[in-house]
Amino acid sequence: MDQTLVAVALPGIREDLDASINQAVWVSAVYLLTFAVPLLIAGRLGDHFGQRNVYLVGISIFTLGAIACSLAPTIEILIALRAVQGLGASLANPQPLSVINRIFPRHRRGAAMGIWSAVAGSAGLFGPVIGGLVVGTVGWRWTFALYLPLGLICIALVALWVPKLPTMAGRIDFLSALVSLIAVLAVVFSVQQGPDLGWPLWLWGLLIVGVVAAIVFIRLQKSAARRGTEALVPLELFQYRNFSLGVFAVTMLGFTVYSVNLPIMLYLQEGAGLTSQIAGLLLVPMAVISMFIAPVIGRVTDNVAPGRVSILGFSSLIVSMALFGIFMFLEVSPAWMLIPIVLLGAANGLCWSPNSTISMRDLPPHLVGAASGVYNTSRQVGAVLGAASLGAVMQIVGRYADFNIAMGSALLFPVIFLVLGLIAVSNFQADPRITSTSDPQN
Template sequence: MQKSPEISPQQSWRALAALCTGLFITMMDQTLVAVALPRIREDLGASINQAVWVSAVYLLTFAVPLLIAGRLGDRFGQRNVYLAGISLFTLGAVACAFAPTIEMLIALRAVQGLGASLANPQPLSVINKIFPRERRGSAMGVWSAVAGSAGLFGPVVGGVLVGFVGWRWTFFLYLPLGLVCLTLVALWVPKLPTMSGRIDFLSALVSLIAVLAVVFSVQQGPDLGWPLWLWALLVLGLVAAVVFIRLQKTASRRGAEALVPLDLFQHRNFSLGLFAVAMLGFTVYAVNLPIMLYLQESAGLTSQAAGLLLVPMAVISMFIAPVIGRITDRVSPGGVSILGFSSLISSMVLFGIFMFLEVPAAWMLVPIILLGAANGLCWSPNSTISMRDLPPHLVGAASGVYNTARQVGAVLGAASLGAVMQIAGQHFSLHSVMGAAMLFPVLFLVCGLIAVANFQAHPRVVSTAKP
């Protein structure tokens, strides 16, 4: 491994700012393009299923390679892999803006998702290498502010662009943003040490099969009605996951380096944080749809007005997360996270009750503001506590695993809420269906609350070595 360069605090913060620009656009895309789907369907003559795939394929190709992307950063340098990922994402976006058919648009969205997947794990690794432990919480706070709030800006930006200049501008927007990101990263992010070990390509292939099969099955199951072949694909994914774990156990005997070192799970806070971030992804990235549907279909707001009503949520989340990051460095682990998960649960309950009661749109600002605060309280402490005590040689793999847990949680959440809305929609009115969808994640958030309540200030590594 190369020697780590000396990095000043000022350079560290500049590097983080540069990385956050790309993180913002790749995370915002998950909700921004969804707002444009009705116009895309109308303009390109697409079926409902084809329009859904414009968003679904991005989430799919984003989630599937994340485990490998973290390791690629270790092997070839986080800066290099990040630049490659943002370049691919930006080129894919520009091509999407000119897509003549829905089939071409779906294929190019897959390219965008792959670029986002390459870039997304790298900032976590860089933060843990360029910031000392006592300042890592502050840095994670900024990272979490961006990661946690970017998706909240999507409906706002998307609603304005689609309403005033057309859906193709939701993709043109990424060209200047992407160029700014690439320039800043090239100038401000230092070249960091790389690991000399080679990537276990057999494990990489099996992990791709496992994540692809499971994510695709869960993502498309509700829409396709769970045919027998889809169940078979899900079983294939689960079997591949078992084989993948076995390959990680035998990696050293095969003369390979584990793609996901099982030593990671001997670190208590990482294991708990991994579960908690999956629960966060399950909830936060899925609830935008029922919120927007309620505001537009039940409360009667336009898409622009509904998007603007969510602005306080995004702004509060963005400003509170860096402050909470600094606090996380100074207080015992778990305290802030417990408050965050409790706030998130309260927000979901209020959303559900207000939707059942069909309250006026203005009242929805109460749970919207609470959700923004909860985002700031949850994401930053969770990432900080999960990652900060890991040894350097595990950070790259941990970043890939952490981001995979978040994205798989998001896919599972979206699919589950979709199923809840489909089933409830056959028996209840729209506002009751949306209320049920908002209450559904509460059980999962309670499980996340239990996990973060068990964070330890000085976690011991759980040794599995035989005496």
């Protein structure tokens, strides 16, 4: 819920702490940055120290950071504390996916993933409603204080019920870890801040540094065994066809789903003239449908051919985005927007759980932690690229057309990437062949 809760709280934060627009933006931006950058390493730390242990450390840091945020006296301190929160979230984020894949047998992982996806997906969608209620009644500081009881419950339940699993990894390749931090930090920061800063020359230089660091990182993974260490991202992961396709597909999902709420909410409030409360309530069906459909779809995924559900999900998402764009172009009554909103909720349930299930279920245990880090990093990088791209589309089209056309164009733009994701999931295989003649499980 964090990003959507904080997004609702930003106007109150700005007013109370006398913050500039740029400082208010950084309350969210710095969290995304410190969340995305360490994800690759976080997955491997779970292998090395145990997913349960790393999760407990991460959620403790996140919760303590949230309490500190609720007490922050200045905007500068709040931004610094949000960076700490993002780090805690990054440590915790890849671990549940690893645990699910290690404790559930292959034929039951879809059902487990369905419940996991329902909670994860609906929390973000309910965020604007809960955030609006909290901010409107007790103030923005309580959007952070809310995490104290939630964090304590989380820590207690995980400590009591999640088993201590055997560790899987040997030495951590700290050189690769450092290079990966540089690569992800440079790329994510450049893409995230480029539209706001107007892409100055130094930012292009930073982006090039990130790309070069990514190339060096790949070479380091190839030479890991020769250097007497274990690869942070074992390249044998990408010999598994379904994992490679799933990583690409989740990048396309992240590009779309994490970015569309902004143009939708802007259109409903500024284009259609709805209040923020009514606009938030209009999105509730999307969250409810996604929450209820995901567990059912998870069980279905265990019993049908890989890709069948995902094809339906990506197709529904494409239709939903097209309807959003067309309806905004035509400036239809807000009631008509319920059609793509409901369809988007269904598409969420049909996409996320099957994609993660099929991507991960055929991997051997020693690769699961690294795979979780790669999978979650791909999703998050997709989200950052999507947010920057949709923001650019809104700004560019807005210079030459009216507001509604700009918002509609921003929602039509992801269709290109969703079609690529649809092609990827259409190629999932029931018995995924490995692109190497050797068996990676040996």
